[in-house]
Amino acid sequence: ADPRADEAARARQGQLTKPPGSLGRLEELAVWLAAWQGCEKPGLNTVEVIVFAGSHGITARGVSAFPAEVTAQMVANFSAGGAAINQLAEAAGAGLTVVPLSIDTPTADFTRAPAMSEAAFLDAVSTGYAAVSPDTDLIALGEMGIGNTTAAAALAAALFGGTGADWAGRGTGVDDAGLGRKAAVIDEGLARHGERRDDPLGLLAALGGRELAAIFGTTLAARHHRIPVVLDGFVCTAAAAPLGRLHARGLDHAIAGHVSAEAGHRRLLEAVGLSPLLDLGMRLGEASGACVALTILRAAVACHSGMATFAEAGVSDG
Amino acid sequence: ADPRADEAARARQGQLTKPPGSLGRLEELAVWLAAWQGCEKPGLNTVEVIVFAGSHGITARGVSAFPAEVTAQMVANFSAGGAAINQLAEAAGAGLTVVPLSIDTPTADFTRAPAMSEAAFLDAVSTGYAAVSPDTDLIALGEMGIGNTTAAAALAAALFGGTGADWAGRGTGVDDAGLGRKAAVIDEGLARHGERRDDPLGLLAALGGRELAAIFGTTLAARHHRIPVVLDGFVCTAAAAPLGRLHARGLDHAIAGHVSAEAGHRRLLEAVGLSPLLDLGMRLGEASGACVALTILRAAVACHSGMATFAEAGVSDG
Numbered sequence: 001a002d003p004r005a006d007e008a009a010r011a012r013q014g015q016l017t018k019p020p021g022s023l024g025r026l027e028e029l030a031v032w033l034a035a036w037q038g039c040e041k042p043g044l045n046t047v048e049v050i051v052f053a054g055s056h057g058i059t060a061r062g063v064s065a066f067p068a069e070v071t072a073q074m075v076a077n078f079s080a081g082g083a084a085i086n087q088l089a090e091a092a093g094a095g096l097t098v099v100p101l102s103i104d105t106p107t108a109d110f111t112r113a114p115a116m117s118e119a120a121f122l123d124a125v126s127t128g129y130a131a132v133s134p135d136t137d138l139i140a141l142g143e144m145g146i147g148n149t150t151a152a153a154a155l156a157a158a159l160f161g162g163t164g165a166d167w168a169g170r171g172t173g174v175d176d177a178g179l180g181r182k183a184a185v186i187d188e189g190l191a192r193h194g195e196r197r198d199d200p201l202g203l204l205a206a207l208g209g210r211e212l213a214a215i216f217g218t219t220l221a222a223r224h225h226r227i228p229v230v231l232d233g234f235v236c237t238a239a240a241a242p243l244g245r246l247h248a249r250g251l252d253h254a255i256a257g258h259v260s261a262e263a264g265h266r267r268l269l270e271a272v273g274l275s276p277l278l279d280l281g282m283r284l285g286e287a288s289g290a291c292v293a294l295t296i297l298r299a300a301v302a303c304h305s306g307m308a309t310f311a312e313a314g315v316s317d318g
Numbered sequence: 319a320d321p322r323a324d325e326a327a328r329a330r331q332g333q334l335t336k337p338p339g340s341l342g343r344l345e346e347l348a349v350w351l352a353a354w355q356g357c358e359k360p361g362l363n364t365v366e367v368i369v370f371a372g373s374h375g376i377t378a379r380g381v382s383a384f385p386a387e388v389t390a391q392m393v394a395n396f397s398a399g400g401a402a403i404n405q406l407a408e409a410a411g412a413g414l415t416v417v418p419l420s421i422d423t424p425t426a427d428f429t430r431a432p433a434m435s436e437a438a439f440l441d442a443v444s445t446g447y448a449a450v451s452p453d454t455d456l457i458a459l460g461e462m463g464i465g466n467t468t469a470a471a472a473l474a475a476a477l478f479g480g481t482g483a484d485w486a487g488r489g490t491g492v493d494d495a496g497l498g499r500k501a502a503v504i505d506e507g508l509a510r511h512g513e514r515r516d517d518p519l520g521l522l523a524a525l526g527g528r529e530l531a532a533i534f535g536t537t538l539a540a541r542h543h544r545i546p547v548v549l550d551g552f553v554c555t556a557a558a559a560p561l562g563r564l565h566a567r568g569l570d571h572a573i574a575g576h577v578s579a580e581a582g583h584r585r586l587l588e589a590v591g592l593s594p595l596l597d598l599g600m601r602l603g604e605a606s607g608a609c610v611a612l613t614i615l616r617a618a619v620a621c622h623s624g625m626a627t628f629a630e631a632g633v634s635d636g
Binding site for chain 1: 621
């Protein structure tokens with residue numbers, strides 16, 4: 001981040017016609033965007049929502065309320081413009097890119113083998129990295145993949161400790177029996193791959209999925225280009241978490257758009273040190289929560305750039 | 319509200335391409351709007367932000383961090399387009415109407431007399447009532463008035479019990495000594511007018527201010543016309559609270575856009591039975607929090623109206 005832009009944006013906030021601090025997180029968001037964009041008045045002209053989709057071998061273990069073919073069906077729905085994220089991206093004035101990652105070839109069941117080979121993992125990371133256009137003002141990230149809350153929970157447990165029961169949630173709406181299967185499957189995955197505890201990328205390859213690896217790649221590329229990032233829910237946060245494990249400030253360019261209703265998300269956000277903007281009980285994925293959060297960022301930028309200063313408006317400043 | 323529209327909107331939500339309930343409060347908001355607008359697919363084409371401004375005799379008691387003349391200066395800033403609410407209303411695609419209410423004539427110091435005479439009170443309520451255009455899809459309400467968090471705290475204490483210390487907050491940023499004066503002034507007001515405890519409108523006249531009375535009037539008119547309302551922060555909620563006291567379901571057509579950082583707001587929201595949409599540490603007033611919440615409502619409506627059903631998209635529904 002750019003300390004001069006940070007300082008200039010903070011100084012500007014102090015001169016705008018409002019009591020200091022009275023716009024709360026809108027002020028922090030404007031300063032954060034300024035610091036990462038490297039200018040006193042940040043812009044949100046080119047905002048891109050990127051949704052990665054992947055298929056998961058673990059679905060064969062009965063961990064989801066929806067059949068595995070829904071991943072491809074939803075990718076078709078994204079293309080046709082009928083999904084939630086299509087409406088939300090348009091409402092937020094953002095472009096939408098959907099990137100299906102070999103969805104006809106599920107990852108391996110992680111209880112039996114690493115979900116991805118090194119080649120498959122690097123390919124997915126590279127795809128995510130290459131999805132970033134350097135002149136983007138802001139990126140919102142999301143995913144689609146039946147079974148991927150199981151992968152995310154296994155990854156979170158491996159990175160931050162705890163058992164399957166600690167991290168498993170209902171995902172798209174699995175019943176109690178399914179939730180029990182999910183926790184057991186996660187524990188099996190931890191038993192097989194948990195010895196890699198100090199190798200965040202190895203865990204991402206072994207327990208994650210292609211869309212998680214791609215989200216990691218995009219988050220890394222955004223950091224390289226100093227593009228601020230809005231993360232979505234549980235799966236998205238888990239996918240980005242290895243970057244925070246590799247570098248203590250590795251996620252400083254990212255914010256959590258919301259805390260989802262998926263059971264492990266609040267705990268995961270605490271583990272990675274992110275404080276969510278919204279808490280609306282959403283648990284859809286697709287970047288839906290991140291996209292709603294974009295509207296908050298637009299409000300922050302509108303105030304920061306458009307408000308008069310005390311001097312300009314002739315208002316007494318207390 | 320219209321039970322048929324409510325039912326039709328709920329049925330539609332169940333058919334959209336997402337796990338049931340996975341859009342959380344966005345689903346509830348869409349159904350709420352449908353019920354009050356009386357149609358399955360609610361619209362947000364005509365959204366009006368109305369900000370009432372008033373002056374308060376209680377400012378002579380040193381209860382605010384800003385001088386009383388800032389009220390008129392900020393009204394000028396609203397007209398010039400330099401305030402936060404100008405930027406936020408534009409960003410939310412809403413019209414903005416600012417209504418100054420005799421701001422050259424402060425209300426009486428409520429520790430010595432009722433803040434408003436019956437005539438002045440009814441005039442302000444009528445102005446608020448008349449500010450509503452019946453064909454509006456949604457109204458967001460807000461206020462400006464140096465000293466009005468003291469009036470709102472006194473009103474909240476009188477309506478729901480407690481002392482000045484329980485309800486006084488820092489408003490625009492008063493220091494510890496000022497906060498102590500504020501609590502003491504509220505207690506004086508309660509001692510003078512508290513016997514009207516079962517007369518919500520009498521309390522609003524005795525302890526409130528013209529902008530609070532007008533907000534009450536607008537909320538009442540909106541109910542008459544079945545127009546959904548988004549309330550802003552502490553002052554706005556206190557102003558609408560008497561309607562909830564006069565009728566148990568009197569605020570069913572209203573939502574709380576946010577919980578502000580003003581000390582008493584969370585408690586007040588609990589007292590009136592409203593659950594805030596946002597918690598962003600805002601405490602500016604001007605309808606700023608309500609206006610940011612409008613963007614969430616737009617997201618809710620975009621999903622509700624624009625998404626494909628499972629049948630339309632050919633997606634398996636679990």
